[in-house]
């Protein structure tokens with residue numbers, strides 16, 4: 001796919017969680033689920049996975065953790081219609097539908113998986129997908145309702161949430177980091193392809209865990225989100 005530069009109007013902003021926002025930009029870009037763009041704001045360009053699927057026409061959505069940085073503030077302050085330079089698509093973190101997928105997301109690392117899973121659902125792909133989605137607290141879970149809805153639409157999709165800091169929160173689901181037991185609870189794990197995305201440290205520890213389980217490098221795809 002050809003990398004192009006777009007001047008894209010901001011179409012809408014949406015709050016997802018207490019610290020996550022989605023921005024929709026009006027562009028027609030050819031991309032594959034899992035790819036990212038470079039978005040220029042406040043004089044700086046940063047990488048963001050496209051969160052929406054390519055089956056949504058006329059726009060892309062980007063979801064990001066609002067950290068209070070000058071860059072994020074420039075986006076937070078933007079008004080509908082303001083134009084932003086977007087360059088892309090980039091990246092090789094792509095869904096390979098030939099084998100069952102186990103996707104491991106840490107926090108905001110959910111974004112490429114949102115695009116892949118929405119796409120697989122819209123296209124009725126037969127690929128089995130299990131998403132293991134780890135967050136610190138239940139309030140940090142982005143797209144919780146959307147994933148409930150996607151599971152209803154896609155019988156090949158399973159979503160397992162786990163919370164690493166449940167103390168003081170209402171939560172009756174799984175707790176702790178994604179571990180060997182959680183991975184082995186996926187019936188097809190032995191033949192699966194693994195996709196890991198999140199902050200660098202999380203990606204490194206998950207990759208080490210998978211390799212320790214005898215899963216070869218060829219079966220692990222990883223996308224590291226710098227800056228967190």
Ligand SMILES: Cc1cc2nc3c(=O)[nH]c(=O)nc-3n(C[C@H](O)[C@H](O)[C@H](O)COP(=O)(O)OP(=O)(O)OC[C@H]3O[C@@H](n4cnc5c(N)ncnc54)[C@H](O)[C@@H]3O)c2cc1C
Pocket residue numbers: 036046047048049050063064065066067068069070071072108111112223224225226227228
């Ligand atoms: C392929 C890719 C896809 C991404 N997709 C998303 C996404 O979908 N959603 C999302 O929220 N974020 C995503 N990120 C992270 C995003 O690009 C920014 O790095 C992040 O949002 C932090 O920016 P900031 O302005 O909040 O932080 P700041 O702290 O202001 O970061 C400023 C710059 O310094 C770098 N930086 C800061 N700390 C470190 C460090 N410890 N080590 C190395 N570099 C550092 C950052 O990468 C950034 O370039 C992605 C990153 C990559 C590489």
